[in-house]
Amino acid sequence: MDNRFDVELISVTKRYGTTLAVDGISLRIPRGTYCCLLGPSGCGKTTTLRMIAGHEAVSAGDVLIHGENVSDLPPIKRGTAMMFQSYALFPHMSCLDNVAFSLKMRGVAKKERHARAREYLALVHMADFAERLPAQLSGGQQQRIALARALINRPRVLLLDEPLSALDPFLRIKVREELKRLQRELGITFIHVTHSQDEAMALADLMVVMENGHIRQSAHPRDVFERPVSPFIARFIGSHNVLRAGGGPIAVRADRCWLGSAADGPHVNGQVVAVEYQGAMVRVAVMTDAGDEVSALVPDQTFYKKPAEPGDPATLVWSPQDTHELMEA
Amino acid sequence: MTARISDKRPWTFYALATLFGAFLLFLYGPMFVIYVLSFQGPNGGVTFPMVGTSLVWFREVFEKGQMANLPVAFERSLSLAMVVSILTVVFSVAAGLGFRRRFPGSGVLFYLAVASLVMPSLLVGFGIGLGFQFLGWQPSLFTSALGAQLTWTLPFGLFAMFAVVNRFNRSWEEAATDLGANAWQRLRHVTIPILLPGIIGVAMGAFTLSYDEYARTTLTIGPKNTLPLEIYALISSATSPTLFAIGTLTTGVSFLAILISLLVVLRLQRRRGRTLAKVG
Numbered sequence: 001m002d003n004r005f006d007v008e009l010i011s012v013t014k015r016y017g018t019t020l021a022v023d024g025i026s027l028r029i030p031r032g033t034y035c036c037l038l039g040p041s042g043c044g045k046t047t048t049l050r051m052i053a054g055h056e057a058v059s060a061g062d063v064l065i066h067g068e069n070v071s072d073l074p075p076i077k078r079g080t081a082m083m084f085q086s087y088a089l090f091p092h093m094s095c096l097d098n099v100a101f102s103l104k105m106r107g108v109a110k111k112e113r114h115a116r117a118r119e120y121l122a123l124v125h126m127a128d129f130a131e132r133l134p135a136q137l138s139g140g141q142q143q144r145i146a147l148a149r150a151l152i153n154r155p156r157v158l159l160l161d162e163p164l165s166a167l168d169p170f171l172r173i174k175v176r177e178e179l180k181r182l183q184r185e186l187g188i189t190f191i192h193v194t195h196s197q198d199e200a201m202a203l204a205d206l207m208v209v210m211e212n213g214h215i216r217q218s219a220h221p222r223d224v225f226e227r228p229v230s231p232f233i234a235r236f237i238g239s240h241n242v243l244r245a246g247g248g249p250i251a252v253r254a255d256r257c258w259l260g261s262a263a264d265g266p267h268v269n270g271q272v273v274a275v276e277y278q279g280a281m282v283r284v285a286v287m288t289d290a291g292d293e294v295s296a297l298v299p300d301q302t303f304y305k306k307p308a309e310p311g312d313p314a315t316l317v318w319s320p321q322d323t324h325e326l327m328e329a
Numbered sequence: 330m331t332a333r334i335s336d337k338r339p340w341t342f343y344a345l346a347t348l349f350g351a352f353l354l355f356l357y358g359p360m361f362v363i364y365v366l367s368f369q370g371p372n373g374g375v376t377f378p379m380v381g382t383s384l385v386w387f388r389e390v391f392e393k394g395q396m397a398n399l400p401v402a403f404e405r406s407l408s409l410a411m412v413v414s415i416l417t418v419v420f421s422v423a424a425g426l427g428f429r430r431r432f433p434g435s436g437v438l439f440y441l442a443v444a445s446l447v448m449p450s451l452l453v454g455f456g457i458g459l460g461f462q463f464l465g466w467q468p469s470l471f472t473s474a475l476g477a478q479l480t481w482t483l484p485f486g487l488f489a490m491f492a493v494v495n496r497f498n499r500s501w502e503e504a505a506t507d508l509g510a511n512a513w514q515r516l517r518h519v520t521i522p523i524l525l526p527g528i529i530g531v532a533m534g535a536f537t538l539s540y541d542e543y544a545r546t547t548l549t550i551g552p553k554n555t556l557p558l559e560i561y562a563l564i565s566s567a568t569s570p571t572l573f574a575i576g577t578l579t580t581g582v583s584f585l586a587i588l589i590s591l592l593v594v595l596r597l598q599r600r601r602g603r604t605l606a607k608v609g
Contacts, residue, residue: 053507055503055506055507074506075506075507075509076506076507076508076509080507081507081508082503082504082507084500084503084504085500086498086500088498088500088501088503088504089504090501090504090505090519090522090523091523092522092523092525101505101508101510101518102508102509102510104518105505105508105509105510105511105514105518106509149504149508150507153508153509
């Protein structure tokens with residue numbers, strides 16, 4: 001039995017009537033990986049997660065967990081646990097009972113299951129909130145309870161459906177650090193669905209970018225960022241300018257571009273349409289003569305030595321080695 | 330001159346408040362008159378003025394004679410209302426949960442249920458009565474009358490449960506499944522407890538609808554009357570403040586039922602409140 005992978009998807013397909021939500025995707029997730037499924041809404045990432053969880057039947061193909069085909073097993077027999085987008089904490093139960101729920105379903109005696117639940121509450125630093133009802137907690141606290149409730153079964157794979165989307169931006173960054181820490185401590189695979197590339201870049205060991213029910217690229221975030229395969233990936237991941245040059249589409253990172261003159265290297269001509277101050281960097285948006293909107297991320301010092309205003313003519317320049325060729329879309 | 334925004338209430342507030350006051354008076358005034366007159370003195374009549382006060386008319390309700398059938402009719406009404414209430418809850422909860430998933434014909438089924446709400450009640454009762462006669466069955470409390478009342482309480486319960494179930498988050502059930510609950514455990518520990526306030530509401534609604542139902546019951550009850558039928562018979566035969574006393578008593582029963590369900594709900598909340606207090 002091949003146990004090098006926590007999760008394997010083999011030509012997994014999901015059909016709803018005549019529409020294809022997920023179209024024959026294959027993916028291998030190595031042991032103890034933080035995997036992010038990333039893509040615009042409707043790309044099939046949540047459906048894929050739900051098929052791994054067993055909340056959605058696969059129309060064709062197989063889902064393997066630890067080398068075992070689980071395609072026809074109910075969620076509890078798969079060794080997965082899911083954390084739902086809205087957390088789905090049971091509103092009529094205390095946090096302690098929420099966390100202990102799965103043990104209760106298995107018939108574990110009250111004293112023992114409460115003791116175990118308290119351990120997991122402590123793991124997520126929520127021991128003092130055991131008797132509270134979910135409605136009395138903040139979003140971040142509810143998220144931790146949901147995490148404890150999912151982890152108490154010692155899952156082999158934790159599935160997270162947009163776990164940070166209900167949190168405010170400051171908390172989001174804090175919680176995502178905690179998720180990463182927890183994943184490293186537990187050493188299990190996390191599969192995290194998100195539409196935010198920032199989140200995926202910050203967390204993932206394996207970033208899987210999906211579009212229209214297909215996996216368009218799956219690699220380490222750094223590889224995806226440095227070598228996007230297609231115009232779609234380059235645009236979706238952000239901070240890339242997608243242009244046409246010679247034979248086909250190319251991508252150039254915005255932070256490798258500057259406003260200069262045509263003699264400096266490869267370039268496009270256009271007009272400044274917006275200037276955004278971002279602190280350390282300034283983003284200068286340029287409308288090219290061909291009608292593409294591109295931008296340069298310029299260090300603030302460089303920018304203010306020779307500032308530009310919307311309406312100014314501009315030439316966007318980059319070094320030849322920063323030209324990255326893309327597959328035809 | 331600039332117009333300033335005033336924090337005084339506009340005249341429309343007072344106009345609408347007066348209208349609402351008049352509505353409340355119209356709603357509760359007549360009943361209130363009956364409650365007051367039920368304490369009429371022994372020599373008083375069915376109208377004002379009050380000739381002293383007494384409990385004489387209440388005593389008459391429980392005395393042998395004309396009113397002899399009232400207690401047993403009350404028992405019948407009570408047990409019928411309870412059965413109606415239980416059946417309504419069972420069917421409407423099941424239907425409410427089932428209807429979350431659209432299926433072929435679900436729209437037609439829904440409108441069929443709604444249509445039975447607007448059917449003239451007397452005709453429904455008449456039809457059931459005729460049907461029983463045609464088949465040579467004897468109409469009685471727990472056959473024809475029960476059925477007739479369910480034609481009224483079931484659509485109501487269904488409507489109420491649809492509203493309750495609409496706000497039910499599907500992922501609660503998925504979370505329960507994910508945590509290893511089987512179908513029965515999921516229903517018992519998650520679905521029903523979360524829906525419970527709505528279920529109590531449906532039970533209470535069905536109970537009170539059944540308890541004072543007249544039009545459907547009158548043609549399907551057979552020889553033994555329920556309380557509203559018994560009272561109606563008394564009204565047409567005799568007029569004395571006794572009728573008012575009956576009115577006061579039955580209202581008391583309705584309020585008691587509401588009070589009990591309120592206490593149940595409060596107890597549920599207090600159980601949650603206590604866990605709050607422990608945290609401080």
